Amino acid sequence: MxxxxxxxxxxxxxxxxxxxxxxxxxxxxxxxxxxxxxxxxxxxxxxxxxxxxxxxNSNPNQQRRKVVPKTSKLFKSGEEATENSEYDLKVERMQVDLEAAKINLERLKETTVDREEARRAIRSLMRVFRAAMLNFANRYASDISAVVEADPVQLAGALEEHMRLALAELAKTRAPMDAGTFGDSEC
Structure with a gap:
C-alpha cells in the first residue's frame, strides 16, 4: 500500500x-x-x-488572470479554435482607448480636423463663393463696360448668364471628400 x-x-x-x-x-x-x-x-x-x-469574494480588477493560449486543439473534432482570453480583450480595449487618446491629442494640437467639420466648412465656403460669383455681374458690369465700350445692361446679362453656367458645371463635379479619398479625382 x-x-x-x-x-x-x-x-x-x-x-x-x-x-x-x-x-x-x-x-x-x-x-x-x-x-x-x-x-x-x-x-x-x-x-x-x-x-x-x-x-x-474577489475584485475582478485586481485578480491575476492565467494567460490562455490563443489557439487550442479541440480533441473531439480535431479542428483548431481561437479563444480570446479576458486578458486579450483587455489589451484590445486598451489599444482602442490609446488610439482614441491619440486622435483627441491631435485635435487638441489642431493638427487634424474632423471630417464632418471640414465638409461643413467647405459647403459654407462654396455658398459664399457662389453668392459672390452671382453678384459679380451686377457689381462690375458698369466698370467693365466702360473699359470695353459696351452696353452695361447687355454686358451684365451676358456675364450673369455665363457665371450661372460655370457655377452649374462646378456643382456637377464631386468634391474630393465626397469621392472617398483625395487621390481619386482626375486632373
Missing part, C-alpha cells in the same frame, strides 16, 4: 495553479475563512465550490 492517502478534492497547490495564483494566496484565503465550506476535512479543496467562493 502506498504512503499517500486519497484526497477528497485537489491540493491547495493544484487549486492555486488552476486559479493562476500562488499557493500562499490560497492559504491566506483559507485562513481568513473566504473559502469556508470548500475545504474538505482532509485539507483538500473542493475545486468547484472554491472557485465560486473565490470569484464571489
Amino acid at each position: 502506498s504512503g499517500r492517502k486519497k484526497l477528497a478534492g485537489i491540493s491547495l497547490a493544484a487549486f492555486a495553479r488552476e486559479m493562476g495564483v500562488t499557493p500562499n494566496a490560497v492559504r491566506q484565503r483559507v485562513q481568513r475563512g473566504s473559502l469556508a465550506g470548500s475545504i474538505f476535512p482532509d485539507g483538500s479543496v473542493d475545486s468547484v465550490a472554491a472557485r465560486v467562493q473565490w470569484f464571489a
